[in-house]
Each structure stands twice: as structure tokens, then as C-alpha cells.
Amino acid sequence: MTKRRKATLAILVLALIFCLWYTRPRSFEDLAGEGNITSISVIAQIPGIETGEPYINVWTVDSQEDRDYVNSGIEDILKSCKYRVSLRSLFPFPSVYDIPGKGEILINIAAVMDDGSFFTGNYKGATATLDFDKRMVIQASDKSISEKLLAFAQEFGWKI
Numbered sequence: 001m002t003k004r005r006k007a008t009l010a011i012l013v014l015a016l017i018f019c020l021w022y023t024r025p026r027s028f029e030d031l032a033g034e035g036n037i038t039s040i041s042v043i044a045q046i047p048g049i050e051t052g053e054p055y056i057n058v059w060t061v062d063s064q065e066d067r068d069y070v071n072s073g074i075e076d077i078l079k080s081c082k083y084r085v086s087l088r089s090l091f092p093f094p095s096v097y098d099i100p101g102k103g104e105i106l107i108n109i110a111a112v113m114d115d116g117s118f119f120t121g122n123y124k125g126a127t128a129t130l131d132f133d134k135r136m137v138i139q140a141s142d143k144s145i146s147e148k149l150l151a152f153a154q155e156f157g158w159k160i
Contacts, residue, residue, distance in 0.1 A: 022090075025082035025141065031130060035113040037071045039063050043108040044153035059150070061157035073152055074109070081142035083128075089136040105146045107153075123149060 001009075041062040048055055063070040107123040120131045126140040142148070 019087060023084050023087065025084055027082060028079045031083060031085075031136070031138070032119060032132060033113060033115065033117065035115045035117070037063075037075050037111045038114045040071055040074050040109065040111040042074060042149065042153055042157070044150045044157070045106045045108075046104055046150070047106075048104070058160040059153040059157040060160055061153045070156060073156065074111075074149070077145065077148050077152060080148075081140050081145060083138040083140050086137040086139060089134075089138075105150050107146055107149045109149075 039062075042060065044059045044061075046057045048057070061070060061074075105124065107121075109121040109123070110118075111120075112118050117132070122129045123140075123146045125146055126143045128138050128140065128145075130136050130138055
């Protein structure tokens with residue numbers, strides 16, 4: 001093998017190793033840090049069409065009413081599965097709402113952690129964009145995470 005082919009092969013192997021490392025399954029704590037949520041706001045939306053007219057059902061939950069229960073409930077759902085960061089996170093994408101996930105349910109989350117850091121998340125199906133110090137597109141191992149967040153919002157939130 002020539003030096004050029006060896007160098008090319010080495011670069012390809014390093015690129016493959018990086019891709020496998022970057023997209024490895026991670027816990028929510030690995031993505032968000034070890035802290036706990038101190039304040040959270042969730043908006044769950046389901047669009048639809050009834051008798052030819054479009055509508056959106058919206059529920060909102062925030063931790064102002066029952067802070068400990070809401071924070072721990074949402075945190076338990078978020079921590080219940082592993083996440084894979086997409087390679088798409090390495091490149092800019094146009095909009096926070098440009099979520100490639102499947103499904104009708106859209107969940108928006110804004111939260112403050114106990115270390116003072118802030119994050120937002122937009123879930124659609126098992127796919128989400130999370131903004132911590134940078135924006136990441138992630139895929140949850142739990143395909144029904146959006147439905148679980150919606151069920152929590154419907155049970156403990158207010159319909160708008």
C-alpha cells in the first residue's frame with residue numbers, strides 16, 4: 001500500500017470512529033449535566049382538522065403551582081430513556097421547529113437547572129432538538145416519549 005492510501009484509510013477509520021462515538025447512546029444527564037430541574041414550562045400541541053376546519057389543542061404545564069411534583073414528573077420522563085445525538089447536529093439548520101420527527105404531537109420545553117443553566121427542547125415523536133450550550137438533534141430510544149410528555153401535560157396542565 002502506498003503512503004497516500006494508508007493516510008486515506010486512516011482518515012476514513014478516524015471519521016468512522018468519531019461518528020460512532022458521537023452518536024453513541026447517552027442519558028439525559030449526559031446531555032444536560034448532573035443537575036436537577038428547578039423550574040420548567042411545557043407546552044403540548046396537537047393539530048387536527050374537524051369538519052373541514054383546522055384546530056390546535058394546547059395544554060400548558062409549569063412548575064409555579066406544584067414545583068416539586070411537576071419538576072420531578074417531567075424530569076423522570078426525560079430521564080427514562082437514552083438518546084442518540086444526530087450527526088446533523090454538527091451542521092447548522094434553519095429553524096428550531098425544523099424537527100424531522102414523525103407524528104402530530106409537538107412538545108416545547110423550557111427549563112432552568114439548579115446550576116443556573118437553561119435549556120429548551122422541542123419534541124416531535126421520538127426526535128427532538130435540544131438547546132443547551134449548542135443545538136442538538138437527538139433521537140430518543142423511547143419512541144413514545146412525546147406521548148408520555150403529552151399525557152403528563154393533559155393530566156397536570158391546563159388546556160388553553
